Amino acid sequence: MTVDAQELDNIEVELFTQAMQRRHGYDFSQYAPASLKRRVLQLVEQLETRTISGLIERVMHEPQLLPRMLDGLTVPASDMFRDPSMFRGLREQVLPLLASYPQINIWQAGCAHGQEVYSLAILLEEAGLYERTQIFATDLSERALHQAQEGIYPAREAQQWSRNYQAAGGTHSLADYYSARYNLLKLDQRLRRNVTFAQHNLVSDGVFCEAHLVLCRNVMIYFSNPLQDHVLSLFRNSLVRGGFLCVGMRESLDYATTAATFTPFDERLRIYRLTHQPERQQA
Amino acid sequence: MTTPQAIAIGCSAGGLDALKVVLGALDPRLTQAVLVCCHSGSDTVELLCEVLQRASALPVTEAAERHPVLSGTVHLAPSGYHLLVEKDRHFALSIDPRVQYARPSIDVMFCSAAEVWHEKLIGVVLTGGNADGASGLQRIRELGGIAIVQSPSNAEISTMPQAALDTAGADHCVDLSDIAPLINRLCLP
Ligand SMILES: C[S@@+](CC[C@H](N)C(=O)[O-])C[C@H]1O[C@@H](n2cnc3c(N)ncnc32)[C@H](O)[C@@H]1O
Numbered sequence: 001m002t003v004d005a006q007e008l009d010n011i012e013v014e015l016f017t018q019a020m021q022r023r024h025g026y027d028f029s030q031y032a033p034a035s036l037k038r039r040v041l042q043l044v045e046q047l048e049t050r051t052i053s054g055l056i057e058r059v060m061h062e063p064q065l066l067p068r069m070l071d072g073l074t075v076p077a078s079d080m081f082r083d084p085s086m087f088r089g090l091r092e093q094v095l096p097l098l099a100s101y102p103q104i105n106i107w108q109a110g111c112a113h114g115q116e117v118y119s120l121a122i123l124l125e126e127a128g129l130y131e132r133t134q135i136f137a138t139d140l141s142e143r144a145l146h147q148a149q150e151g152i153y154p155a156r157e158a159q160q161w162s163r164n165y166q167a168a169g170g171t172h173s174l175a176d177y178y179s180a181r182y183n184l185l186k187l188d189q190r191l192r193r194n195v196t197f198a199q200h201n202l203v204s205d206g207v208f209c210e211a212h213l214v215l216c217r218n219v220m221i222y223f224s225n226p227l228q229d230h231v232l233s234l235f236r237n238s239l240v241r242g243g244f245l246c247v248g249m250r251e252s253l254d255y256a257t258t259a260a261t262f263t264p265f266d267e268r269l270r271i272y273r274l275t276h277q278p279e280r281q282q283a
Numbered sequence: 284m285t286t287p288q289a290i291a292i293g294c295s296a297g298g299l300d301a302l303k304v305v306l307g308a309l310d311p312r313l314t315q316a317v318l319v320c321c322h323s324g325s326d327t328v329e330l331l332c333e334v335l336q337r338a339s340a341l342p343v344t345e346a347a348e349r350h351p352v353l354s355g356t357v358h359l360a361p362s363g364y365h366l367l368v369e370k371d372r373h374f375a376l377s378i379d380p381r382v383q384y385a386r387p388s389i390d391v392m393f394c395s396a397a398e399v400w401h402e403k404l405i406g407v408v409l410t411g412g413n414a415d416g417a418s419g420l421q422r423i424r425e426l427g428g429i430a431i432v433q434s435p436s437n438a439e440i441s442t443m444p445q446a447a448l449d450t451a452g453a454d455h456c457v458d459l460s461d462i463a464p465l466i467n468r469l470c471l472p
Binding site for chain 2: 002003006032033034035038039075077218221222225248250251252254255
């Protein structure tokens with residue numbers, strides 16, 4: 001493939017993005033281009049179209065493919081207690097401060113297949129806070145949300161997840177929270193009792209709750225700077241004063257102007273705290 | 284001939300020693316950005332950065348999301364994330380599934396760098412026990428870049444350079460100790 005062919009790809013990715021937007025209302029135009037292109041090319045392979053343009057035709061005329069396309073473009077993937085040190089930080093530094101609220105609201109944005117939601121529920125349970133907590137777990141992909149609700153995962157992950165859980169300061173055995181059958185494990189559905197799963201698009205949807213803690217890890221890495229900024233302002237407007245924000249361990253807020261309203265709480269763990277009053281919305 | 288602007292290096296098993304040799308002999312006057320993807324299996328590349336910094340005359344840092352690609356600097360792909368470069372020469376990370384069992388994947392880094400630098404990129408495949416980097420090196424060559432592969436017979440583990448040769452071929456296939464001098468020659472006017 002030559003440089004010209006590469007340019008052709010770029011044009012087609014742009015047209016594909018427009019087609020997604022105009023046909024289905026999903027706007028990927030502000031996603032970081034390099035990984036978006038990779039994913040579009042992977043969709044071409046998965047759906048066995050010859051070109052990206054072939055994908056456009058199917059976006060237009062086969063609406064039943066939409067969930068698959070959204071899944072392909074967002075690749076929901078997660079782990080239980082990913083980055084155990086962050087979960088340990090939540091357990092030891094953040095939850096004791098949240099404990100002073102009579103009712104705790106947590107928004108987990110981009111929950112993918114739900115592993116983080118269950119991890120969080122376990123933390124809260126062990127801290128004795130779960131009864132007064134409401135978790136809103138949201139994602140763009142309905143397919144991902146459906147799987148998150150089921151909480152069934154391949155058992156081959158169990159060992160790594162147990163290690164993560166221990167490293168995160170777990171006080172039981174992770175196996176206390178799931179039942180294993182064949183090569184699958186199913187998370188205890190009691191962990192879901194205070195979780196609301198809902199579709200929410202960070203690009204186009206607004207604030208819907210007043211949160212004491214927002215977790216949005218490894219989601220904004222896929223966004224270009226202006227969109228990252230937009231999403232951070234959503235979080236700012238959603239958080240109570242003094243509320244916490246957690247982003248992924250390798251994420252950088254260095255180029256986001258909105259980041260100035262967050263103070264690092266634990267810089268290494270990427271835990272921030274809302275310090276300033278949210279700006280008043282212009283009428 | 285156009286002067287290269289960036290050098291992308293991939294390695295796996297045995298890579299630490301090989302990297303020390305290559306980075307250790309790069310000319311300190313180089314202005315090219317050096318991107319390194321090394322499958323290390325550990326949770327962070329902090330230690331790797333330190334060890335390589337001791338060997339290298341160029342500054343060695345971990346590539347950070349959204350930060351600019353710096354000239355004359357060695358950027359290491361963070362562990363657990365794919366490293367990509369955007370057209371505006373900023374780093375982007377992704378936590379997409381492993382490619383060739385690896386994250387960071389050399390293929391992913393090579394392909395995205397190729398799209399940015401075209402013929403102004405040098406791709407280097409060193410020792411390793413898998414096939415990661417082969418299709419990325421092919422992409423680098425397709426877009427006009429220069430491919431350097433460590434001679435398999437000279438590599439600690441030959442699988443990776445051999446896979447690269449089989450899939451992509453190379454402009455230069457040389458012993459480890461000759462790689463840095465070759466890069467210096469290609470990069471210094
Ligand atoms: C890599 S996963 C992160 C999962 C989890 N937070 C973690 O770090 O393990 C990214 C998730 O972000 C979701 N996502 C991408 N774009 C989104 C958007 N515009 N609105 C809401 N969710 C989005 C994807 O569907 C995907 O599930």
